Amino acid sequence: MTAFEAQDPDFERRVRESFARQRVMETMGATLLRVTPGEVEIALPFRAELTQQHGFLHAGVVTTIVDSACGYAALSLMPPGAGVLTIEFKLNLMAPAAGERMIARGRVTKPGRTINVCAGDVFAEQNGREKLVATMLATVMTIHNRPGVTD
Amino acid sequence: MTAFEAQDPDFERRVRESFARQRVMETMGATLLRVTPGEVEIALPFRAELTQQHGFLHAGVVTTIVDSACGYAALSLMPPGAGVLTIEFKLNLMAPAAGERMIARGRVTKPGRTINVCAGDVFAEQNGREKLVATMLATVMTIHNRPGVTD
Amino acid sequence: MTAFEAQDPDFERRVRESFARQRVMETMGATLLRVTPGEVEIALPFRAELTQQHGFLHAGVVTTIVDSACGYAALSLMPPGAGVLTIEFKLNLMAPAAGERMIARGRVTKPGRTINVCAGDVFAEQNGREKLVATMLATVMTIHNRPGVTD
Amino acid sequence: MTAFEAQDPDFERRVRESFARQRVMETMGATLLRVTPGEVEIALPFRAELTQQHGFLHAGVVTTIVDSACGYAALSLMPPGAGVLTIEFKLNLMAPAAGERMIARGRVTKPGRTINVCAGDVFAEQNGREKLVATMLATVMTIHNRPGVTD
Numbered sequence: 001m002t003a004f005e006a007q008d009p010d011f012e013r014r015v016r017e018s019f020a021r022q023r024v025m026e027t028m029g030a031t032l033l034r035v036t037p038g039e040v041e042i043a044l045p046f047r048a049e050l051t052q053q054h055g056f057l058h059a060g061v062v063t064t065i066v067d068s069a070c071g072y073a074a075l076s077l078m079p080p081g082a083g084v085l086t087i088e089f090k091l092n093l094m095a096p097a098a099g100e101r102m103i104a105r106g107r108v109t110k111p112g113r114t115i116n117v118c119a120g121d122v123f124a125e126q127n128g129r130e131k132l133v134a135t136m137l138a139t140v141m142t143i144h145n146r147p148g149v150t151d
Numbered sequence: 152m153t154a155f156e157a158q159d160p161d162f163e164r165r166v167r168e169s170f171a172r173q174r175v176m177e178t179m180g181a182t183l184l185r186v187t188p189g190e191v192e193i194a195l196p197f198r199a200e201l202t203q204q205h206g207f208l209h210a211g212v213v214t215t216i217v218d219s220a221c222g223y224a225a226l227s228l229m230p231p232g233a234g235v236l237t238i239e240f241k242l243n244l245m246a247p248a249a250g251e252r253m254i255a256r257g258r259v260t261k262p263g264r265t266i267n268v269c270a271g272d273v274f275a276e277q278n279g280r281e282k283l284v285a286t287m288l289a290t291v292m293t294i295h296n297r298p299g300v301t302d
Numbered sequence: 303m304t305a306f307e308a309q310d311p312d313f314e315r316r317v318r319e320s321f322a323r324q325r326v327m328e329t330m331g332a333t334l335l336r337v338t339p340g341e342v343e344i345a346l347p348f349r350a351e352l353t354q355q356h357g358f359l360h361a362g363v364v365t366t367i368v369d370s371a372c373g374y375a376a377l378s379l380m381p382p383g384a385g386v387l388t389i390e391f392k393l394n395l396m397a398p399a400a401g402e403r404m405i406a407r408g409r410v411t412k413p414g415r416t417i418n419v420c421a422g423d424v425f426a427e428q429n430g431r432e433k434l435v436a437t438m439l440a441t442v443m444t445i446h447n448r449p450g451v452t453d
Numbered sequence: 454m455t456a457f458e459a460q461d462p463d464f465e466r467r468v469r470e471s472f473a474r475q476r477v478m479e480t481m482g483a484t485l486l487r488v489t490p491g492e493v494e495i496a497l498p499f500r501a502e503l504t505q506q507h508g509f510l511h512a513g514v515v516t517t518i519v520d521s522a523c524g525y526a527a528l529s530l531m532p533p534g535a536g537v538l539t540i541e542f543k544l545n546l547m548a549p550a551a552g553e554r555m556i557a558r559g560r561v562t563k564p565g566r567t568i569n570v571c572a573g574d575v576f577a578e579q580n581g582r583e584k585l586v587a588t589m590l591a592t593v594m595t596i597h598n599r600p601g602v603t604d
Contacts, residue, residue: 018204019204021203021204022202022203022204022209023199023200023201023202023203024200024201024202024203024208024209024211024212026200027200027201048174049174049175049177049178050174050175050178051173051174051175052172052173052174052175052219053169053170053172053173053302054234054299054300057175058173058175058215058218058219059214059215059218059237059240060175060211060212060213060214060215060216060218060219061175061211061215062211063210063211063214063215063218063242064209064210064211064212064214064215065211067209067210067211067214068203068209068211083205085244086210086244087243087244087389087417087441088241088242088243088244088390088441089210089241089242090239090240090241090242090392090543090590091214091239091240091241092238092239092563092570092590092592093236093237093238093239094562094563094565094570095563109547109585109588110545110547110548110585110588112547114416115389115443117545117547117588119588132562132563135562135563135570135572135590137543137545137588137590139389139390139441139545141417148205149205151204238540238568238592239541239592241392241439241543243412243419243439243441245411245412245414245419246412260396260434260437261394261396261397261434261437263396265567266540266594268394268396268437270437283411283412286411286412286419286421286439288392288394288437288439290394290540290541290592292568320506321506323505323506324504324505324506324511325501325502325503325504326502326503326504326505326510326511326513326514328502329502329503350476351476351477351479351480352476352477352480353475353476353477354474354475354477354521355471355472355474355475355604356536356601356602359477360475360477360517360520360521361516361517361520361539361542362477362513362514362515362516362517362518362520362521363477363513363517364513365512365513365516365517365520365544366511366512366513366514366516366517367513369511369512369513369516370505370511370513385507387546388512388546389545389546390543390544390545390546391512391543391544392541392542392543392544393516393541393542393543394540394541395538395539395540395541450507451507453506
């Protein structure tokens, strides 16, 4: 992995403030852990209220945290004033989302002026061990100069 | 579109009972509308508690309803005793998920003994009009004879 | 399906000239059939030189024609002077690519100033009947004012 | 990355023989480089006959080598007698496929009895340096006991 350099020295505060405006994160109980240039980590403790019919976290819930981890990884490398928008993603589900909590890690694999490619993984934590639950490949857009879409 | 025939005459009750076990649907406020062989419709009224930082429904929330619509479309064509599992999906986001409520429509495009391909769309309803918000292409697996994964 | 209107009255000639510059099409033996605003059709007769290990056309060959069908569907709606670039796509393979010839049909499902979403299908023709072989969901970018990327 | 162990001691010969039956590889001029348990590398020298309209290798050509690299990475971990089938993939294109030759590297990220998840990257080599051109996330199926689909 290449190490990236942030264009905005204030990138961490900016990511944390935008995350704090995502009301779905509070509703689900997700928190923002680590923010470094090009990488972001989000945690979600298991909650039965977010499950599908077999008792695992719903794929859409898993998507929620890993999409935000990818988007904020991209935002961490954007210039001041820009906004972040997910264009599309693909998610592969590899194991049931069961365990004490989920950790989503998003990272930029190819930053660009407009188009950023990001990869993300979700791990289930149980008894101090991590198991890979899902993996995402996402396309994230940098929005320049559009009022209402600034992060 | 080809019309499909259900292998299980009881397909509608089966889909509705499995949906009722998805606790995330109740948490989000989503309801199951229409269930026909190979097609399922789910509605989600807009709720500020489910938004991302710009005030639109989070992509993960949109994913939740359209993934279930696709998965249950596949289940509606499965033989009795089988279970449904999403292997992977891709979602393209085309417009902000804003409006009075979202309608997710999932349909099977290619059923199979093990692998089913499904397509889904999410529309935002506002003043009686619908606008396309997102589109999904998903791979859904039929699980035969696995205890605990019956739907 | 919504019918789209071309911004460039010369869209068909423009698509046909760009297609003629895709040397891989001549190498594979593919031809451009129909070009209408937002929809493009490409044909590829079966050739043993393009097969994978089981004797079917390779998934990458199938991708070649349906990616171009999607990209040119998007180009048919672009303003004069713009260029077309595929950002990403997902392809589901539903049946072996066997038969007399393949027909790829690409269509725009959501045009945009910069980001266009396209869907494509590939059918295998055999004895006058068509069978669905693969389906694509693609994100195609409109490139404005970039020398060397004009179509 | 976890190191995987092959179930079939003869995995390398098996992959090389199946690759040799992919006639499209010979047609394009691609060769199989490295085969290790869970990882496969394929090379393709640049050829003008395989280009799109801007003079770069067509996305479908890039797909051909990275899909095979992913599929054969999965095959290298399969038990004797099984066959390999790509169910679907997503490809992100990050830079023009230009340079002296392309190197596709596929690796298994999650092996399974039936469903394998693979990731692949394509690099363009120029003057001894590599540049990331594309990245794939693929779902590959292990086919057990199906005559005609043995690799």
